[in-house]
Amino acid sequence: MPHVTEDPIVSRQLSEGVSWLEIRRKDFTEIHATAVPAHIEDHSPLEQAKEVYRALERWGSEHDAAIVSERVFCSLEYAAQVAAARTELAPARPQAWPVTYLEGGPVVGEGLAGVQITAVSRAPVEAIQADRGVRGTRVKLDGLDLLFLADFRILSGDRPLDQATFDMFDRASASLESLGASYSDVVRTWIYLRDILSWYDEFNEGRTRFYRSLVPPDAAHPWPPASTGIEVTPQGGAWGAMDLLAVTGPGRTQVAIEALQSPAQRSPEIYGSCFSRASVLDFGGASTMHVSGTASIDLAGNSLYIDDLKAQTEFTMENVEALLQSKGIEKATFLPSTLFVKPGCDPAEARAVVESWDPMAAHGIWVRADVCRDDLLFEVDGVGALAC
Numbered sequence: 001m002p003h004v005t006e007d008p009i010v011s012r013q014l015s016e017g018v019s020w021l022e023i024r025r026k027d028f029t030e031i032h033a034t035a036v037p038a039h040i041e042d043h044s045p046l047e048q049a050k051e052v053y054r055a056l057e058r059w060g061s062e063h064d065a066a067i068v069s070e071r072v073f074c075s076l077e078y079a080a081q082v083a084a085a086r087t088e089l090a091p092a093r094p095q096a097w098p099v100t101y102l103e104g105g106p107v108v109g110e111g112l113a114g115v116q117i118t119a120v121s122r123a124p125v126e127a128i129q130a131d132r133g134v135r136g137t138r139v140k141l142d143g144l145d146l147l148f149l150a151d152f153r154i155l156s157g158d159r160p161l162d163q164a165t166f167d168m169f170d171r172a173s174a175s176l177e178s179l180g181a182s183y184s185d186v187v188r189t190w191i192y193l194r195d196i197l198s199w200y201d202e203f204n205e206g207r208t209r210f211y212r213s214l215v216p217p218d219a220a221h222p223w224p225p226a227s228t229g230i231e232v233t234p235q236g237g238a239w240g241a242m243d244l245l246a247v248t249g250p251g252r253t254q255v256a257i258e259a260l261q262s263p264a265q266r267s268p269e270i271y272g273s274c275f276s277r278a279s280v281l282d283f284g285g286a287s288t289m290h291v292s293g294t295a296s297i298d299l300a301g302n303s304l305y306i307d308d309l310k311a312q313t314e315f316t317m318e319n320v321e322a323l324l325q326s327k328g329i330e331k332a333t334f335l336p337s338t339l340f341v342k343p344g345c346d347p348a349e350a351r352a353v354v355e356s357w358d359p360m361a362a363h364g365i366w367v368r369a370d371v372c373r374d375d376l377l378f379e380v381d382g383v384g385a386l387a388c
Contacts, residue, residue: 008286008387012333012360017055019363021335022063023385025284028141029121031065032335032383034365036114045078045111049085052115057089065119067097068137069148069243071190073104073113073338073367076235082112096127096134098150100243102192103233104338104367107347114365116337118148128179135175143251144283147181147244154193154203154240161199161239165206168242173214181248184216187257187279188245188290189227194238196231200372201272203229203240208274222259227275228293228381230340231370245290247281256282260289264299264322271301273372278323287386289329293340294319295371295379309345309377313353316378321357329384331357336364336382343368350378 009024020033035056037048060067074082079101086099106113120139128136128149136149152172156164173183193203216223225244234241247255259276261267268275281288296304296312296319305311321331339354339362341347347366355362364382371379 008284010286010333010385010387012335014360014363016058017052018059019335019360020059021333021383021385023286023288025286028123028284030288031063031119031121032337033059033117033119034114034335034337034363035059035117036363036365037112040106040109040111043111044081045074046081046085048112049082050089052112053085053089056115056117060119063119064121066121066123066125067117067119068125068139069118069150070097070099071116071243072099072101073116073232073365074101075105075110076101076103076233078111079235097137098134098148100151100241101235102241103235104365104369107341107366107368113367116365138179141251143249144247144255145181145249147176147179147246147248149175149246150243151234152242153234153236153238156239160202162202162206162209164239165203166210168240169207169210172242172244176246181246184214184221184223185246185248186225186244187222187247187281189225189275190243191227191229191240192232192234193229193240194231194233196229196370196372197374199239204272204274208272211274222257222276222279224259224274224276226259226277226279226290226292228338229273229275229372230293230379232367254283258282260323260326262319262323263326264319265297268301280327282388285388287327287329287388289324289327289384291320291323291334291382291384293379293381294323295376303373303375306375309341309349310353312376313350313378316380317354317357320380320382324384327386329386331361333386334358334361334382334384336361336380338365338367338381340367340369340371340379342370342377345377
């Protein structure tokens with residue numbers, strides 16, 4: 001059973017292939033975790049998945065963890081094998097939670113890159129049902145709801161992709177309203193796009209048009225949300241998929257939520273991309289920072305260190321550190337969720353930089369993927385925390 005304390009405690013740990021950031025508040029523990037196989041090149045995708053889900057089963061039992069969201073990054077041709085291992089070995093819990101399968105092959109070899117989860121303990125969790133199964137989960141705190149919703153799709157049909165993007169956000173907004181929330185309660189989105197370099201401008205046009213149609217009701221709402229936008233193809237052939245986190249409920253005023261721009265990078269809106277560099281949730285004596293997808297972009301919005309993966313990775317990690325330090329968060333509490341390396345690059349160069357920056361930070365999920373610009377070779381997102 002997890003240790004219960006009156007004072008908030010933040011800890012980052014690694015054990016048996018699972019790395020996690022744990023934020024223990026008085027009545028609620030928030031956990032962000034990644035699990036990766038130790039063996040990829042010499043194990044089949046099924047063996048990789050069994051290794052990961054065995055580790056998660058042990059970890060979940062030790063932490064009495066209720067999973068509230070899960071993303072699986074793998075070569076989708078092996079998704080059925082990963083799903084079979086998950087069905088056999090995933091922790092048996094009374095709650096159900098959404099699972100998003102994404103074309104995120106490992107940077108070396110094929111199969112499963114890793115599994116990313118958010119979990120809680122000492123808090124009631126409800127499954128949110130939809131026509132296709134579980135749409136999300138609701139974590140019920142004292143007057144406060146955390147909503148984790150998943151797998152909203154960009155489906156074009158005969159519509160232009162900017163309109164299909166707008167429609168995806170509109171459907172997400174309608175789902176939130178059916179749960180007593182609104183899109184202006186969203187503090188973090190994870191967006192995965194097929195063939196990103198061919199239509200990222202249209203995606204940005206649709207997202208920005210939707211966001212400008214909304215007016216957050218007061219300054220307590222972060223705006224715009226933090227986000228990751230990367231080329232990771234969702235299962236099923238959609239052009240894109242989105243997961244999100246929203247905070248709502250009558251106790252919403254007890255939570256300070258701030259949308260951040262980086263001291264080292266200007267707002268991405270200057271180059272037509274509408275999101276914040278990070279969002280911070282501060283309640284119960286602890287702050288959680290969700291760091292958006294971050295790459296080698298300078299204050300003027302230009303890509304730096306063209307064709308130099310090592311230098312781009314160094315600059316990116318410097319930008320992450322500047323964001324963390326802006327709120328007093330140490331890099332020793334930063335947990336990278338996913339680290340993306342452009343196909344054709346040598347991932348060992350990027351990994352060496354991240355290990356030098358902070359050895360444990362290299363234990364995130366390393367994914368082979370294009371970033372939003374052809375000249376960007378590396379991107380990272382993740383979570384940091386501070387006990388106030």
